[in-house]
Structure formats: structure tokens, C-alpha cells
Amino acid sequence: MFTLLLASLMTLAPTLPGTTPAWRTPFENDPAGNTTATYAECVAYYQKLAAAYPAHLHLAEAGPTDAGQPLHEVVLSADGDGDPASTRRKNRRILFIQNGIHPGEPEGIDASMMLARDLMQQKSLAKLLAGVTVVIVPVYNIDGMLNRNSTTRVNQNGPAQYGFRGNARHLDLNRDYIKQESRNAQSFAALFQKWQPDVFVETHTSNGADYQYTMTLIATQHSKLAPALGSYLQGQLLPALYKSMEQKKWPMTPYVDFEGQTPESGLRAFLETPRYSTGYAALFNTIGFMPETHMLKAYAPRVHSTYDFLLTMLETVGHQAPALAAARAKAATDMAAQTTFPLTWALDEAHAETVQFRGYEGKMKPSEVSGQPRLYYDRAAPFTRPVQYFNTFKATTSASRPTAYIIPKAWTEVADRLRRNGATLEPLTREVTAPVEVYYFEDFKTTPKPFEGHYVHSQVRLQTRTETATFQPGDLVVYLNEAAPVRYLMETLEPQATDSFFAWGFFDSVLQQKEHFSDYVFEDLAADLLRRDPALRERLEKLKKDNAAFAANGPAQLEWVYLNSAYHEAGHNRYPVARWLGTGRL
Structure with a gap:
């Protein structure tokens, strides 16, 4: 009941104390606290801040988006230093905040406008910038923010109008961090690599069950982080965030995801693979967070809880700066020596912790639509009780680290993405013949319907062969x-990884044969092959003996002989990226 009372009070008083009318945001100017800024209002507000506080706030365009409008970068610092290299030399931590990836979830847009202003205008907050530089992307999905409506977030309690989840190409940008098809994602990658932040925060609103909390939290899955970072996250950063938010009257819970009918069945940690923002950030030893306010709470408390979370993050990063820096440095050192990398993960249901969960009783009543039993949450029946929280994942697939990958120059889309994300690709200056490891695809599963414009592959089974291959001038070595x-290279170029370039269909052309045979012609060739190769004949006969269906299928046997002959094209089902395990340089 405390949360409901707080929500009602904050709906009546959305403006922060001490804010003059001239600096109120569109959200603060609405007495009901149910308005979010338009894109034009948001940009104009930051322009006004930049003009008023040029010594501490820098606003710049940071690349194109699919909407045709530029992505913006706001840098807040103690001395106006907007240069990442200089910032690092000053031993300042870098906090990167990104808003509006789903513009129908706009709390972060409004909260960041208010926080940026207060960091400029309130001396007690300005001092937080002494050891931390803040980078804000005011709106990431500008395309969706311009597509303003009042209906697409059917489960959500305000604001009155908001943006749309998809961008101008109908892409969900929080599935685009690896494939980077949108210009938004391409501009983001350049900005992220420029700053290489210590902590990344992307603001969201949740869907799902009803409960007492206004704020829930997805943190980078600690099992996937380098051990030093995972230990620091679990042992220091998260406890401090939860404690501080509780003190600010915003008790938090881990993101409410579960498999049963209600949360009491047990919370399950969200596995944010690299297609998501925090999963992408983890590839570069950046700790990521997705604060998720609850959709059914009024808009004003959702904005204010987001504001307090961002403020709490800034305070905590500043207080824990030495520990955070040490954990990232240790992670980088350990990764330099790491020889095996996990590529796929599964929830470890043998390990669970207990959290005190503040929920509402889930009950059943007849549906007015169907007459069948339906679930509802009874807000008159709040509870606090222990709930299991499954927050450990175990690696299910791993790969060894090669000395280098060799990428034929024809695969320009892959090369472009690698360069954009910090990889150095060196073109060969001469023809090179070398022993390499090559993958052949034996099996994989593909989604029956497109997902974000792709038929995504998973459960990849590979055959690894060592071959002597010849590479041409211009082929690329990383x-x-x-x-x-x-880690980014391993999780994009190893095809068995969850969000590899192969998984997203970048290499699908090698899965289709380009040449084949006419049965009546190849019959005689196949017979001659079997006469001249007794070992091949022996393998065929064994298959027929072991598999009655195969023994009765003449075309299948002919196909088998073809696939095991020199007539079968070498590139079919052959992964084009080779693994070089040698020493030195090619």
C-alpha cells in the first residue's frame, strides 16, 4: 500500500523542488504529470542547456538515424572536457545513459532532461561530476518517437501520448546491437566505441505481472561477465543500488520474469545476449543495466523513480570509482590471457537465492469476454514473502581462441561491422597458403517465421576440419x-554463438548448392567412383546395412556418393571465415 500512496502523491507534484518555471520540462509543466516531451521539445531543451552552461554541458550530433534526424550526444563534465581519451587520463569513470530505444517507454527521456538540468543548476549535485563524466543519448529511436500515438502501449498507464516501439524500418532496436542494420545502431556503435563506458544504462518500461514495485531492474548477467566484474557487480554495485533506492523510497526487485502463473513460482534472471544493449555492452567489459518501471503505475512516479535511479547510479559510480576501475582493469588483463570463451548459456536451475518479493495475490474470476477463468491481481491483497530467484547461468557451448580469423574480402557487410565495433582488419598484401581450421555445417535449427527481418539460426552443429587453404591479396585478417x-570477435564470428553473424543469416548463401547433377548422367560416374574407391564403397554399404530406409532409397544413395565426391562444390555448407592457429603473423 505504501507504493500506491507514494504514486498518488507524486502524480500531484511532478515538479522537482527549486525548479524555476523557465526550466521546467514538458513533463513538469503538466499538473497531472502525464505528458512526455516530443522529439522537438527534447532537442530544444538540451540546446537551451548547452547554450546556458557551455563550460559543463556539450551537445553534438553523433551520426545519422533511419529517420533522417541525427543521433545526439550530450556530455556533462566538471570542466567541459568532452574528449574520451582526456577523460580517461583524468581517471574519471564514464556513465553512459541511453533513452527512448522504445519511445513508448519514455520515462528516461523526461528524467534525463531533468537530471541534466539539475546537475548544471544544483551545487549539491554538480559535485558528482568531479569523478564521473556522464554521456546521455537523449533519444535513440528518433524514428519511433516521431511516430507519436495514444494506443500502441495498450497495457500501459500513461503518458497521454508517446512514441512507437519500432523504428522507421519497423525494427526493434533492442534486437539490433549485433546485426546493426539500422543507421541508429551504426551510429550508436561508433559512439559507444568512442567512449568505452564503465557503466551503461538504457531506460525501459516493463510489461507482465502486477506487483507493488514501481522500479524493477535488469543487470548484466553476472555469470556472463568476466569473474572480476561479476564479483564486483554482485558484491558491491548491486547491493549499493538496491540500498540507495530503498532509502529514496523506491524499493526495487529484479526484473519480474517467471514461468509459472504468478511471480511466486520463482523469478528467473533475464539472459541478455548480445542482440540486447546490456549483452552488447558486456562484450566490452562494460556493466549494463536496464531499469524497467512498471507499466501500471502512473506516469509521474515512473519518471521520478527513473530520475532517482539515474541519480543513484551516478552517486554510486562516483563512490565506488576505485573498485569499479580495478574490476574493469582486472577483467581486461584476464581476458587478454583467456583461451576459451563461452558462446551459449542455459539457466542453472540447481542454484537459486531468495528475495523478499512485494506482490499482489493472483486470483481467478470469470472473463467478461469469454466466460472462461481469467487471471487478475488483487491490489487489496498485497503481500511480502520469500520467492526463489534463479540468477545463475552456465555455459553450454564454448570455443577456443584462435590466433586470427581470416575473412574473404567478399564479405563486406561482416567486415564493415567488425571495423565499426573496434576490430582492426589487415588486408593481405600477397597470396598466402596456410593450414587453417574450417567449419562445415552439419545441422542447425531455423525459426519458422522471420524475427526482426531474419530467419534466425540456432543449435548449430559443426564439423571442424584442418585444411591447407589459399587466401588472396585483399582478404582480411583480424x-x-x-x-x-x-569477446566481441568470438561471439560474432564463431557460428555456434547465440548472436553470431551466422545466426543472423549473414552467411546463408553458403547453405545452398549452386551446382548439382542429372541422375541418369551421374549414375555411371557414381558407379565408376565406387569401383575406383573401395573405401567409399565400404562406407556406402555400411550405411545401407545400418539404415533400412536409406538402403531402399536409390536417389538418397546417389546423393550421398555425390556429396562425398570431388564433384560436390567445395563451398557448400563451408563457413567462409577460417581460424588460423599459427604463431606470429600471416
């Missing part, structure tokens, strides 16, 4: 040395 983004 060395996995200490300076390389090693």
Missing part, C-alpha cells in the same frame, strides 16, 4: 591480440 575486442 588478430585476436590484447588490443582486439576479443
Whole structure:
């Protein structure tokens, strides 16, 4: 009941104390607290801040988006230093906040406008910038923010109008961090690599069950982080965030995801693979967070809880700056020596912790639509009780680290993405013949319907062969040395990884044969092959003996002989990216 009372009070008083009318945001100017800024209002507000506080706030365009409008970068610092290299030399931590990836979830847009202003105008907050530089993307999905409506967030309690989840190409940008098809994602990658932040926050609103909390939290899955970072996250950063938010009267819970009918069945940690923002950030030893306010709470408390979360994050990063820096440095050192990398994960249901969950009783009543029993949450029956929280994942697929990957120059889309994300690709200057490891696809599963414009592959089964291959001048070599983004390279170029470039269909053309045979012609060739190759004949006979259906299928046997002959094209089902395990340089 405390949360409901707080929500009602904050709906009546959305303006922060001490804010003059001239600096109130569109959200604060609405007495009901049910308005979010338009894109034009948001940009104009930051322009006004930049003009008023040029010594501490820098606003710049940071690349194009699919909407045709530029992505913006806001940098807040103690001395106006907007240069990442200089910022690092000053031993300042970098906090990167991104808003509006789903513009129908706009709390972060409004909260960040208010926070940026207060960091400029309130001395007690300005001092927080002494050790932390804040980078804000005011709106990431500008395309969706311009598509303003009042209906698409059917489950959500305000604001009165808001943007749309998809961008101008109908892409969900929080599935685009690896494939980077949108210009938004391409501009973001350049900005992220420029700053290489210590902590990344992307603001959201949740869907799902009803409960007492206004704010829930997805943190980078600690099992997937480098051990030093995972230990720091679990042991220091998260406890401080939860404690501070509780003190600010915003008790938090882990993101409410579960498999049963109601949350009491047990909360399950969200596995944010690299297609998501926090999963992408983790590839570069950046700790990521998605604060998720609850959709059914009024808009004003959702904005204010987001404001307080961002403020809490800034305070905590500043207080824990030495520990955070040490954990990231240790993670980088350990990764430089790491030889095996996990690529796929599964929830470890043998390990669970207990959290005190503040929920509402889930009950059943007849549906007015169907007459069948339907679930509802009874807000007159709040509870606090222990709930299991499954928050450990285990690796299910791993791969060893090669010395280098060799990428034929024809695969320009892959090369462009690698360069954009910090990889150095060196073109061969001469023809090179070398022993390499090559993958052949034996099996995989593909989604029956397109997902974000792709038929995504999973459960990839590979055959690894060592071959002597010849590479041409202009083919690209990426060395996995200490300076390389090693984990990013492993999780995009190893085809069995969850969000590899193969998984997203970048190499689908090798899965289709380009040449085949006419049965009546190849019959005689196949017979001659079997006469001249007794070992091949023996393998065929064994297959027929072991598999009655195969023994009765003449075309299948002919196909088998073809696939095991020199007539079968070498590139079919052959992954084009080779793994070089040698020493030195090619």
C-alpha cells in the first residue's frame, strides 16, 4: 500500500523542488504529470542547456538515424572536457545513459532532461561530476518517437501520448546491437566505441505481472561477465543500488520474469545476449543495466523513480570509482590471457537465492469476454514473502581462441561491422597458403517465421576440419591480440554463438548448392567412383546395412556418393571465415 500512496502523491507534484518555471520540462509543466516531451521539445531543451552552461554541458550530433534526424550526444563534465581519451587520463569513470530505444517507454527521456538540468543548476549535485563524466543519448529511436500515438502501449498507464516501439524500418532496436542494420545502431556503435563506458544504462518500461514495485531492474548477467566484474557487480554495485533506492523510497526487485502463473513460482534472471544493449555492452567489459518501471503505475512516479535511479547510479559510480576501475582493469588483463570463451548459456536451475518479493495475490474470476477463468491481481491483497530467484547461468557451448580469423574480402557487410565495433582488419598484401581450421555445417535449427527481418539460426552443429587453404591479396585478417575486442570477435564470428553473424543469416548463401547433377548422367560416374574407391564403397554399404530406409532409397544413395565426391562444390555448407592457429603473423 505504501507504493500506491507514494504514486498518488507524486502524480500531484511532478515538479522537482527549486525548479524555476523557465526550466521546467514538458513533463513538469503538466499538473497531472502525464505528458512526455516530443522529439522537438527534447532537442530544444538540451540546446537551451548547452547554450546556458557551455563550460559543463556539450551537445553534438553523433551520426545519422533511419529517420533522417541525427543521433545526439550530450556530455556533462566538471570542466567541459568532452574528449574520451582526456577523460580517461583524468581517471574519471564514464556513465553512459541511453533513452527512448522504445519511445513508448519514455520515462528516461523526461528524467534525463531533468537530471541534466539539475546537475548544471544544483551545487549539491554538480559535485558528482568531479569523478564521473556522464554521456546521455537523449533519444535513440528518433524514428519511433516521431511516430507519436495514444494506443500502441495498450497495457500501459500513461503518458497521454508517446512514441512507437519500432523504428522507421519497423525494427526493434533492442534486437539490433549485433546485426546493426539500422543507421541508429551504426551510429550508436561508433559512439559507444568512442567512449568505452564503465557503466551503461538504457531506460525501459516493463510489461507482465502486477506487483507493488514501481522500479524493477535488469543487470548484466553476472555469470556472463568476466569473474572480476561479476564479483564486483554482485558484491558491491548491486547491493549499493538496491540500498540507495530503498532509502529514496523506491524499493526495487529484479526484473519480474517467471514461468509459472504468478511471480511466486520463482523469478528467473533475464539472459541478455548480445542482440540486447546490456549483452552488447558486456562484450566490452562494460556493466549494463536496464531499469524497467512498471507499466501500471502512473506516469509521474515512473519518471521520478527513473530520475532517482539515474541519480543513484551516478552517486554510486562516483563512490565506488576505485573498485569499479580495478574490476574493469582486472577483467581486461584476464581476458587478454583467456583461451576459451563461452558462446551459449542455459539457466542453472540447481542454484537459486531468495528475495523478499512485494506482490499482489493472483486470483481467478470469470472473463467478461469469454466466460472462461481469467487471471487478475488483487491490489487489496498485497503481500511480502520469500520467492526463489534463479540468477545463475552456465555455459553450454564454448570455443577456443584462435590466433586470427581470416575473412574473404567478399564479405563486406561482416567486415564493415567488425571495423565499426573496434576490430582492426589487415588486408593481405600477397597470396598466402596456410593450414587453417574450417567449419562445415552439419545441422542447425531455423525459426519458422522471420524475427526482426531474419530467419534466425540456432543449435548449430559443426564439423571442424584442418585444411591447407589459399587466401588472396585483399582478404582480411583480424588478430585476436590484447588490443582486439576479443569477446566481441568470438561471439560474432564463431557460428555456434547465440548472436553470431551466422545466426543472423549473414552467411546463408553458403547453405545452398549452386551446382548439382542429372541422375541418369551421374549414375555411371557414381558407379565408376565406387569401383575406383573401395573405401567409399565400404562406407556406402555400411550405411545401407545400418539404415533400412536409406538402403531402399536409390536417389538418397546417389546423393550421398555425390556429396562425398570431388564433384560436390567445395563451398557448400563451408563457413567462409577460417581460424588460423599459427604463431606470429600471416
